[in-house]
Amino acid sequence: MTRQSKPTITAFESSPDKGAGLARDTRVRWAFEEVDQPYDVRLVSFKAMKEPAHLALHPFGQIPTYEEGDLALFETGAIILHLAQHHAGLLPDEANARARAITWMFAALNTVEPPILERENTRLLPSEEPWRAQRMPILDDRIRSRLGQLSASLGDAEWLDGSFSAGDLMMVSVLLRLRNSSDMLDEYPNLSAYIVRGEARQAYKRAFAAQLAVFTGKSSTGSPCTGSALRQGSGLSPGASTRTNEHGRK
Numbered sequence: 654m655t656r657q658s659k660p661t662i663t664a665f666e667s668s669p670d671k672g673a674g675l676a677r678d679t680r681v682r683w684a685f686e687e688v689d690q691p692y693d694v695r696l697v698s699f700k701a702m703k704e705p706a707h708l709a710l711h712p713f714g715q716i717p718t719y720e721e722g723d724l725a726l727f728e729t730g731a732i733i734l735h736l737a738q739h740h741a742g743l744l745p746d747e748a749n750a751r752a753r754a755i756t757w758m759f760a761a762l763n764t765v766e767p768p769i770l771e772r773e774n775t776r777l778l779p780s781e782e783p784w785r786a787q788r789m790p791i792l793d794d795r796i797r798s799r800l801g802q803l804s805a806s807l808g809d810a811e812w813l814d815g816s817f818s819a820g821d822l823m824m825v826s827v828l829l830r831l832r833n834s835s836d837m838l839d840e841y842p843n844l845s846a847y848i849v850r851g852e853a854r855q856a857y858k859r860a861f862a863a864q865l866a867v868f869t870g871k872s873s874t875g876s877p878c879t880g881s882a883l884r885q886g887s888g889l890s891p892g893a894s895t896r897t898n899e900h901g902r903k
């Protein structure tokens with residue numbers, strides 16, 4: 654059920670990926686869109702993320718955060734699980750199926766994402782570091798091992814366990830990070846098709862358009878999301894702004 658109050662999340666004021674949708678606010682926006690819950694976005698600079706006002710919300714000085722009434726959350730897993738537990742559409746009703754969908758969320762975050770992030774971080778190191786070249790194939794192998802296992806588990810199913818769930822939302826989000834920096838996923842046609850199915854969801858498209866609009870400065874009107882920039886009067890770090898996303902039905 655859609656709640657009355659509108660939560661606020663934080664996102665990069667200037668995303669390093671230039672709107673490619675890889676910053677982690679995208680997955681939270683996607684979850685909001687799936688459950689048809691309007692939300693506000695407060696944009697924060699890198700400097701503001703490390704200042705006390707933001708650290709009070711996120712001890713590690715990162716985005717995204719989630720605020721609703723007197724509740725403040727950080728970590729995309731916790732935020733999306735919270736949304737999924739309070740709205741219909743992202744977790745099955747049946748108890749065991751629900752537990753399995755949550756398991757896939759954890760698998761995406763704890764088993765599949767770490768080697769992908771480690772590879773990204775290694776790639777960013779200066780290429781003259783001799784061990785960088787040695788380490789990359791090791792990380793590629795580690796990722797291939799995970800992709801092979803995931804591919805076998807998915808088989809020819811549409812989603813990981815029955816209907817689309819928060820587990821798929823998280824897994825597709827994690828795999829998108831890899832697709833951006835490597836063609837490794839081409840070796841797993843069922844996983845490539847799985848990602849494409851995720852991206853084809855109207856809710857994903859609206860989330861992607863909304864985060865891109867921050868970078869391009871254009872309203873994402875044309876999709877049901879309309880990004881209208883608002884200034885928040887107080888309690889914000891300097892330079893932060895708030896956007897409201899109103900959206901229609903899926």
Ligand SMILES: N[C@@H](CCC(=O)N[C@@H](CS)C(=O)NCC(=O)O)C(=O)O
Binds near residue numbers: 677678727729730
């Ligand atoms: N495990 C966290 C990771 C959050 C995270 O790494 N956020 C990035 C943006 S995608 C960030 O804020 N990076 C800037 C920094 O760490 O200073 C989550 O899932 O929310």
